[in-house]
Every structure is written in C-alpha cells, then in structure tokens.
Amino acid sequence: xxxxxxxxxxxxxxxxxxxxxxxxxxxxxxxxxxxxxxxxxxxxxxxxxxxxxxxxxxxxxxxxxxxxxxxxxxxxxxxxxxxxxxxxxxxxxxxxxxxxxxxxxxxxxxxxxxxxxxxxxxxxxxxxxxxxxxxxxxxxxxxxxxxxxxxxxxxxxxxxxxxxxxxxxxxxxxxxxxxxxxxxxxxxxxxxxxxxxxxxxxxxxxxxxxxxxxxxxxxxxxxxxxxxxxxx
Numbered sequence: 001x002x003x004x005x006x007x008x009x010x011x012x013x014x015x016x017x018x019x020x021x022x023x024x025x026x027x028x029x030x031x032x033x034x035x036x037x038x039x040x041x042x043x044x045x046x047x048x049x050x051x052x053x054x055x056x057x058x059x060x061x062x063x064x065x066x067x068x069x070x071x072x073x074x075x076x077x078x079x080x081x082x083x084x085x086x087x088x089x090x091x092x093x094x095x096x097x098x099x100x101x102x103x104x105x106x107x108x109x110x111x112x113x114x115x116x117x118x119x120x121x122x123x124x125x126x127x128x129x130x131x132x133x134x135x136x137x138x139x140x141x142x143x144x145x146x147x148x149x150x151x152x153x154x155x156x157x158x159x160x161x162x163x164x165x166x167x168x169x170x171x172x173x174x175x176x177x178x179x180x181x182x183x184x185x186x187x188x189x190x191x192x193x194x195x196x197x198x199x200x201x202x203x204x205x206x207x208x209x210x211x212x213x214x215x216x217x218x219x220x221x222x223x224x225x226x227x228x229x230x231x232x
Contacts, residue, residue: 033226036076040115042215044072047222049090054224057215058094067149069115071108071212074226080109081208083230085177089213091125092170092220101218102126103169106141107177108212109184110203118145119201120214121177121186128167139165140186140195144202165195180231181205 031037032046032055041063045056059070091103106122120143127139142161143150153161165188167173176187178194182205185194201207211228215221 033224034076035074035226038073038075040073040212041068041070042072049222049224052224054090054222055213057213057221057223058219059215059217066151066216067120067143067145069108069111069118069145069212070216071111071214072223073111073115074211074213074228077228077230078113078210079208080179080211080228080230081206082180082232083178083228085109085179085211086225086227087175087213087223088172088225089123089175090170090172090222091123092222093126094218094220097218104216104219105221106214107175108145108214109177109179109209110207111210111212113209116146117203117207118209118212119143119184119203119207120145120212121184121196121198122214122216123165123167123173123175125167125169125171125173128165136164138162139167142184142196142198148202161196161198163196 037044041060043058043060047054047056055072057072063070085107087107089105091105093101093103102124103126104122104124106120108118108120111118122141124139124141127135130136140163141150143153174189178185182199182201184198184201186196187194213223
C-alpha cells in the first residue's frame with residue numbers, strides 16, 4: 001500500500017515545489033535594489049543598460065492629464081518625511097511621443113497610502129540645451145498633487161518653482177532631493193549647489209508617505225542606484 005501511495009505523494013511534493021518556486025520568482029520580479037516596486041498607472045519592467053539592472057517605466061497610455069499619479073511606488077517605504085532621496089535616471093522619448101514631450105522624469109515623495117496626495121520634483125531633459133532661453137529656464141520643475149500643477153504654479157508664481165540646469169536626453173543624471181519639513185532642495189550630478197529650492201512645500205511641513213519613480217507622457221524612463229536615507 002505504501003508503494004502505491006508513494007508516486008502520488010511524490011507528485012504532490014513536486015507540484016508544491018514548483019508552485020512555491022513560481023511564487024518566489026514572482027516576488028523577486030517585483031523587487032529592485034531591496035525595494036518593493038508597485039506600478040501606479042505606468043508600465044514597468046526590469047531590464048539592463050550597459051550591463052546594469054535598471055527599472056524601465058513608461059506612462060500608461062490610458063491615463064489623461066499632466067502632473068498626476070504616474071509612478072512606480074517604492075511600497076516598502078511608507079513613512080518618508082524628511083531625509084535624502086538619490087537616484088540615477090535616464091530619459092528617452094518614446095517613438096510616438098507628442099512634439100510637446102520633454103522627457104519628463106523625476107521623483108515623487110510623501111505619497112499618501114491611496115496616492116491621492118504627493119509632492120514631486122522632475123526634469124525636462126530636452127530643455128536643458130535648447131536654443132530657446134525660456135525653455136532652458138523650464139528644465140526643472142516642482143509640483144504638488146492634486147492642487148498645484150506646473151501650469152498653476154507657473155501662472156501664479158512664474159519662475160519660482162522651476163529653473164535651468166544642464167542636462168540632456170539619453171544620458172545618466174544623478175538626482176538628489178533633500179527634504180526638511182517644508183523645504184526641498186534639488187541637486188544634480190554631485191553639484192554642491194542646488195539647482196532648485198522649494199521653501200513652501202504645498203502639502204505642509206509634516207507630510208509623510210512613500211516614494212515614487214515618476215514619469216509623464218512621451219517618456220521612456222530608466223532608474224537605478226536608488227538610495228533613501230530617512231531623518232527626523
């Protein structure tokens with residue numbers, strides 16, 4: 001009797017092993033550099049560039065509007081308030097990108113659990129070396145979701161929440177954001193001086209939440225070397 005039951009038992013064990021293995025692979029596929037990744041209105045994959053693993057992100061074409069929750073959420077961090085966020089990022093234009101696309105790429109922070117509120121700083125790499133000085137002045141951008149889009153901030157306080165910085169498409173850019181209460185400073189490529197300072201984060205000084213790898217329309221975005229240091 002034992003011999004007749006053993007093949008069935010062995011088959012069950014093998015099936016359980018394969019099921020567990022597939023679950024493990026699925027879990028690994030949603031992690032990157034020790035962070036759990038959760039796509040929010042974006043397409044996401046892990047790929048390689050120059051022999052290094054990167055997260056590739058593009059906005060879901062079904063989404064409408066600008067400056068909205070379109071990011072890969074680092075769901076293993078839900079309590080970032082103050083501290084430093086560093087990431088290497090690279091931006092390309094998608095083949096079907098609108099002529100107004102600028103390679104929008106950046107970071108969202110203090111994202112609430114339901115993604116209904118967050119702060120963000122992003123780049124427009126095509127503007128960094130444009131022949132038009134006005135476009136150059138719009139190379140970096142702060143906005144606050146849901147009430148303070150770039151368009152509103154530009155209308156109400158032109159030049160206060162965006163700035164010029166040297167950058168281009170298809171090149172790695174080191175982005176560092178230092179957040180302290182109601183202030184956020186943006187540093188690029190290890191420059192000791194910030195290229196953008198926001199002294200009145202619109203969601204207030206005590207916000208807290210997750211971090212997101214943010215993109216907007218027309219962008220084929222790549223992220224790596226993510227480092228988050230939380231402070232009091």
